[in-house]
Amino acid sequence: MSLDRLKERLESEFMQLSASPNLEKVMEPGFVDKRLYAIYLVETYHYTRHNARNQAVVATRPEALDPRYMKFCLRHAEEETGHELMAFHDLRNLGYPTLAEADLPAPLPSTQTLIDSLYRTAREGNPLARLGYSYWAEQSYAYIQPLLGMISQGLGVPDKAMTFFREHSSIDETHARVVKETIERFAKTEEDWNAIEECMVQSLKLTARMLDEVFERFLAIKEGDTARYPFLTN
Amino acid sequence: MSLDRLKERLESEFMQLSASPNLEKVMEPGFVDKRLYAIYLVETYHYTRHNARNQAVVATRPEALDPRYMKFCLRHAEEETGHELMAFHDLRNLGYPTLAEADLPAPLPSTQTLIDSLYRTAREGNPLARLGYSYWAEQSYAYIQPLLGMISQGLGVPDKAMTFFREHSSIDETHARVVKETIERFAKTEEDWNAIEECMVQSLKLTARMLDEVFERFLAIKEGDTARYPFLTN
Amino acid sequence: MSLDRLKERLESEFMQLSASPNLEKVMEPGFVDKRLYAIYLVETYHYTRHNARNQAVVATRPEALDPRYMKFCLRHAEEETGHELMAFHDLRNLGYPTLAEADLPAPLPSTQTLIDSLYRTAREGNPLARLGYSYWAEQSYAYIQPLLGMISQGLGVPDKAMTFFREHSSIDETHARVVKETIERFAKTEEDWNAIEECMVQSLKLTARMLDEVFERFLAIKEGDTARYPFLTN
Amino acid sequence: MSLDRLKERLESEFMQLSASPNLEKVMEPGFVDKRLYAIYLVETYHYTRHNARNQAVVATRPEALDPRYMKFCLRHAEEETGHELMAFHDLRNLGYPTLAEADLPAPLPSTQTLIDSLYRTAREGNPLARLGYSYWAEQSYAYIQPLLGMISQGLGVPDKAMTFFREHSSIDETHARVVKETIERFAKTEEDWNAIEECMVQSLKLTARMLDEVFERFLAIKEGDTARYPFLTN
Structure with a gap:
């Protein structure tokens, strides 16, 4: 296998996911408002909070790992540390300046499922598998540009x-390059490549489900059910 | 509490431990030989292999940690990554050039106990506690100079x-300074300081027991029992 | 909250899920064959293999638990131990008598997601939450009767x-009764009831996704893609 | 290897440990008082609290285990559940009737070391290793009779x-028999027997260290240092 095939698969998955009917609604002028973005930031806060942690988990595995790969994991975890605070900062700047971290609702079930899956992959999957998540996550911001x-x-x-x-x-952009180099450097067997691909596809799908649930929650709020987000007064 | 009290306690513990009768024997000309050093390197290989890992474990804890402390843990873990290979390299250069990592015996029970204790501290103890291990470990090389x-x-x-x-x-030397600064920066409560002190004392004692067991194994080898270390032909 | 509300919610979720278009196809005479059942048994083997384990995990949590609840968890885990072998036995009796456990493909991503979610719930969720899974799982066999x-x-x-x-x-049947009694006995706070309900709903949804993926794999096999299940020669 | 060799080794270890100078002091009329027993009950409370848990941990391991052995672990864990309350009950009946569990000091470092070691053995050691702890622990009460x-x-x-x-x-007595039968039934390889023996010896030594530390704490109390045990007014 190769980076090329990984890229192909990613594009085909992105294509499928972007056919979501929710996305059309989101793009429809006047249908959504900043509360959708607020809910998304809450979930971003949650999964981002765990990204540094589950990345570090790879470097705590009992088996022998290539020290250079361990260092990659630790450095990458360090870079992601505290990024949830950026999402939280944005949420406050969206018009909720007195919000405290303790006021945030728990992760949505689908966000929690994404988090669970990444921890298990980091802890018990192929030691390289989590690279599949970094691979797409750090390229995704290009795709999101129009959004x-x-x-x-x-x-x-x-x-x-x-x-x-x-x-x-x-x-x-830099990260994405480093992740690609790391994959090419350490993925040796067909099993490694498959594990990376599987983690890529699965974490992408679970993220898509999270986005769907964010949208559903927005619809519920629009219809007046603000129980989960009492601070979203619009 | 303060760094001064920590230092005082460390010195008093070092004093007690250095009164070990084994140490006298070690210093007695002609009593020990390089096989003692070899056994010590094997155990150093083992606990060092886990030091980067249990240091990283602190940064994987579910609770909120100060991001700067998380980053310290990850950076420190990165610096320690792969150091077991130095100990292994030294062991080969001691006169066993064909030795492979797979040939090494499992950790001695007392080494394993030290390793177990550090993982538990990192995973469940006060999040700052493990600094107590770094605190003494990185100063110890000064004490060891005469050895x-x-x-x-x-x-x-x-x-x-x-x-x-x-x-x-x-x-x-640099590490020791950074560790001291980190302790001063993040230890806020009496509970924090006590946890750091307790980890310092306990890991020091468990290390002393490891050294005792290394010495006992050397005595056994001297008397002909080489079952655990078939490569130590001297 | 109460068992009644839990039951209501369960029925409403079952209703939604049973509207799946896949189910219609499954019921269509001649559309599916025993290979669908075989794939389902493979996944049943996988999640069942983990059910005893994640049930036991609840009893390993560090915090204080009511000893009677701990005993319930351990006894329940014991009862589920080895049940994956029943699913495997059935698979062999379906016409693959020489199949070995080692021949089985890894869990499908959606099955793995269900498994991950249950471990996390058992390990870190509200200590009573996993009862929500037992609650529906052990009643489900009544619903499945027509299937x-x-x-x-x-x-x-x-x-x-x-x-x-x-x-x-x-x-x-007996289990279901015991699970209900256990919920009523130990669920004290609104938080407990909500955690049980959330685990019920989430594990039910993840199971539904597993069933969808089982069906998709069957479709793929029908179209000739047997890579994942080389033994399904029909 | 065999149960006979295990028994021999146990007896030789017990012999060595019973030569402890502390034991002589304990037996000296008038030297110790019920506060020694109280401290011992505190530590017994702590390690017993974890025994059911670390026994259950064996049954949560990801690898395939013989279902009959898994059931043994779960049943055994169930039997030990809540036994720490017996130790706590005895402590109260020793003359501290208003004591609450929350008043108990944390485990002594040596008790914590024993606990850590058993969890690691249960989680990562040979899956049969923990039987070595049960083997001696459940026979020890016979040895303790004179005490x-x-x-x-x-x-x-x-x-x-x-x-x-x-x-x-x-x-x-019954347990000890069941443990012996379980060892004979499941220990197949030399590696299994060695792991059982090593866990037996190591947990016995760590228990001996716990007893030594209990004694040291008693001496400290005798000399007026009651900081750790404010309730021990004698």
Whole structure:
């Protein structure tokens, strides 16, 4: 296998997911408002909070790992540490300036499922598998670019509430390159490549489900059910 | 509490431990030989192999940690990654050039006990507790200086079989300073300081027991029982 | 909250899930064959293999638990131990008598997601949450009764390849009662009841996704893609 | 290897440990008082609290285990569940009737070391290794019989403060038999037997260290240092 095949698979998966009927609704002028973005930031806060941790978990595995790969994992975990605070900062700047971390609702079930899956992969999967998550996650910000425009213009979200995405689209270019190099350097067997691909596809699908659930929650809020997000007064 | 009290306690513990009758025997000219050093390197290989891992474990804890402390843990883990290979390299250079990692015996029970204790501390203890281990471990190389002289001169161990200790006595000066700063920066409550002190004392005692068991194994080998170390032909 | 509300919620979720278009296809005479049942047994083997384990995990949690609840968890885990062998036995009796456990493909991604979610719930969720899984799982065999008829008659599956389901529909009547009593005995706070309900709903949804993926794999096999199941020669 | 060799080794280890100078002091009329027993009960509370848990951990391991051995572990864990409450009950009946579990000091470092070692053995050691702990622990009450006499007569401890030991000396006769049968049934390779023996020896030594530390704490209390045990007013 090769990076090329990984890329092909990623594009085909992205294609399928972007056919989601929810996405059409999101793009429909006037249908969504900044509360959708707020809910998304809450979930981003949650999964991002665990990304540094589950990345570090790979470096705590009992078996022998190539020290250079261990170092990659630790450095990468270090870089991601605290990024959930950026998402939280954006949420406050969206118009909820007194919000505290303790006020945030628990992760949605689908977000929790994504988190669970990444920890298990990091802990028990093929030691290289988690690279499949980094591989797509750090390229995704390019794909999201048009969405960002919509968020800032269509929803009127101010720049100061978009630091997480702006930061990541610039940081992650370098990361994406390093992740590719790391995959090429350490993936040796067909099993390694398959594990990376499987983690890529599965984490992408679970993320898509998270996005669907974010959208469903937005619909519920629109219809007046604000129980889970009492701070979203609009 | 304060770094001063920690230092005082460390000195008092070191004092007690250095009164070990085994140490006298070790210093007695002609009593020990390079096989003692070899056994010690085997155990050093084992616990060092786990040091990076249990240091990283702190950064995988579910609770909220100060991101700067998380980063310290990850960076520190990264620095320690692969150091067991230095100990293994020294062992080969001691006169066993064909030895493979797979040939090494399992950790001695007392080494395993030290390893177990550090993992549990990292996983479930006060999140700052493990600093107590770093605190003494990275200062210890100063204390060991005279022992190193004995090893190189008394036992005729060549320089190329002492890289682990030479490296660590120089690396760890900086580390020791960073560890002290980290303790001062993050230890806030009496509970934090006590946890750091307790981890310091306990890991020091478990290390002393490891050294005792290393010595006992050397005595056994001297009397002809080489079952555990078939490669130590001397 | 109460058992009544839990039951209501369960029925409403079952209702939604049973509207799956896949189910219609399954019921369509001649559309599916015993290979669908075989794939299902493979996945049943996998999640069942983990059910005893993740049930036991609850009893290994560090915090104080009511000893009577710990005993319930351990006894329940004991009862489920080895049940994956029943599913495997049925698979062999379906016409693959030489199959070995080692020949089975890894769990499907959606099955793995269900397994991951249950371990995390057992390890870190509300200590009572996993009861929500037992609650529906052990009642489900009543709901499945009509499906069983279809499997045995429509697909011509012999009785000796249906021990897992026949056994569970009888065992689980008692279990279901005990689970209800346990919930009523130990669930004290609104938080407890919510955690039980959330685990019920989430594990039910993840199971539904597993069933969907089983069906998709069957479709793939029908179209000739047998890579994952080389033994399914039909 | 065989049960006979295990028994021999156990006896030789018991012999060595019973030569402890502390034991002589304990037996010296008038030297110790019920506070020694109280400290011991505190530590017994702690390690017993974890025994059911680390026994259950064996049954949560990811690898395939013989279902009959898994069931043994779960049943055994169930039997030990809640026994720490017996130790706590005895402590209260020793003359501290208002003591709450929350008042108990944390485990002594040596007790914690024993606990850590058993969890690691259960989680990562040879799956049969923990039987080595049960093997000696459940026979030990026979050896302790003379000590019990001393406690009840020499220290004037009432019967109602000795339920833990009285119960265990009767329960554990059956257990000890079951443990022996389980070892004989499942230990197949030399590696299995060695792992069982190593766990036996190591947990016995760590228990001996716990007893030594209990004694040291008693000496400290005798000299007026009651900081750790404010409730021990004598």
